[in-house]
Amino acid sequence: MGLLQESTNEGQFYRDEHLSLDFHQQVVVLDHERMTLTRKEYDLLALLVGHAGEIIPREALLLRVWGYGAEIRTRTLDVHIRRLRKKLGTYADQYIETIFGIGYRFQPFHAPRFAQPALERPVLAISA
Amino acid sequence: MGLLQESTNEGQFYRDEHLSLDFHQQVVVLDHERMTLTRKEYDLLALLVGHAGEIIPREALLLRVWGYGAEIRTRTLDVHIRRLRKKLGTYADQYIETIFGIGYRFQPFHAPRFAQPALERPVLAISA
DNA sequence: CCTGCTTTTACAAAGTTTTTACATGTCCGC
DNA sequence: GCGGACATGTAAAAACTTTGTAAAAGCAGG
Numbered sequence: 069m070g071l072l073q074e075s076t077n078e079g080q081f082y083r084d085e086h087l088s089l090d091f092h093q094q095v096v097v098l099d100h101e102r103m104t105l106t107r108k109e110y111d112l113l114a115l116l117v118g119h120a121g122e123i124i125p126r127e128a129l130l131l132r133v134w135g136y137g138a139e140i141r142t143r144t145l146d147v148h149i150r151r152l153r154k155k156l157g158t159y160a161d162q163y164i165e166t167i168f169g170i171g172y173r174f175q176p177f178h179a180p181r182f183a184q185p186a187l188e189r190p191v192l193a194i195s196a
Numbered sequence: 197m198g199l200l201q202e203s204t205n206e207g208q209f210y211r212d213e214h215l216s217l218d219f220h221q222q223v224v225v226l227d228h229e230r231m232t233l234t235r236k237e238y239d240l241l242a243l244l245v246g247h248a249g250e251i252i253p254r255e256a257l258l259l260r261v262w263g264y265g266a267e268i269r270t271r272t273l274d275v276h277i278r279r280l281r282k283k284l285g286t287y288a289d290q291y292i293e294t295i296f297g298i299g300y301r302f303q304p305f306h307a308p309r310f311a312q313p314a315l316e317r318p319v320l321a322i323s324a
Numbered sequence: 325c326c327t328g329c330t331t332t333t334a335c336a337a338a339g340t341t342t343t344t345a346c347a348t349g350t351c352c353g354c
Numbered sequence: 355g356c357g358g359a360c361a362t363g364t365a366a367a368a369a370c371t372t373t374g375t376a377a378a379a380g381c382a383g384g
Contacts, residue, residue: 106329106330107329107330143333144330144331146372146373147332148330166372166373166374168373169234169235169372169373234339234340235340236340270342270343272342274363275341275343278365294363296349296350296361296362297351297361297362
């Protein structure tokens with residue numbers, strides 16, 4: 069799966085109702101306003117958004133954004149998640165889910181969510 | 197991750213009228229609604245469903261989900277079974293059978309059932 | 325040295341699992 | 355049937371683990 073720098077991408081984009089991300093230019097726009105992110109903040113967000121809909125384990129985030137191995141104990145990931153959420157404003161919890169005991173997941177704005185009634189198709193149809 | 201490694205279930209599914217389980221994605225859906233399970237709850241359910249129709253002894257469950265040996269006395273298995281049943285709602289007792297003195301068994305929704313234990317109870321008394 | 329970014333620290337809060345204590349149920353011999 | 359022994363059911367508390375947060379400390383580039 070994609071490493072941090074999706075290098076040879078002739079300008080890939082993520083876009084939904086409120087958020088857009090230009091992986092090539094490394095520009096993030098939230099509700100038509102540019103988000104100013106630090107490097108680590110951007111790297112973290114880009115990794116999450118680049119795998120929208122997938123759960124990414126803490127381990128993987130720490131490895132790919134920080135280069136940390138499993139032996140390192142740190143809370144810096146949590147702190148960065150917090151800063152991202154702050155900058156995402158109202159949509160924060162809608163976009164960045166905590167998967168307890170595992171990691172985090174970025175969800176596109178309209179994605180069906182966990183405890184919500186019935187939108188999720190049985191996963192069976194996905195295969196093939 | 198959990199110490200439960202049902203490696204032979206990679207990318208497989210269970211499905212019946214009401215319940216489906218994706219062993220790879222670790223997603224369980226009950227009547228088109230996603231069941232949110234904790235890790236231990238999922239591990240336990242997955243082990244039972246993965247052996248649908250078979251009786252699994254308490255010992256085996258405690259060993260495979262908890263890593264406990266026979267010397268450990270605990271009620272945590274019962275508590276987790278209870279939580280699973282609660283989340284399975286109406287179908288709880290249909291799905292998870294208690295096999296007294298032995299363990300538990302997950303039965304697919306339409307599985308033919310015998311009058312409870314009926315292991316070998318010769319119905320001799322009927323003779324006239 | 326400043327300054328802004330990053331990491332650590334130290335708790336707080338939230339979530340999960342196990343234990344406890346007792347109720348209820350089942351088996352089995354009488 | 356009856357009662358004892360033991361297994362399972364259940365609710366609630368306790369123990370433990372993970373994540374959230376604010377503030378301070380550390381650090382690197384200018």
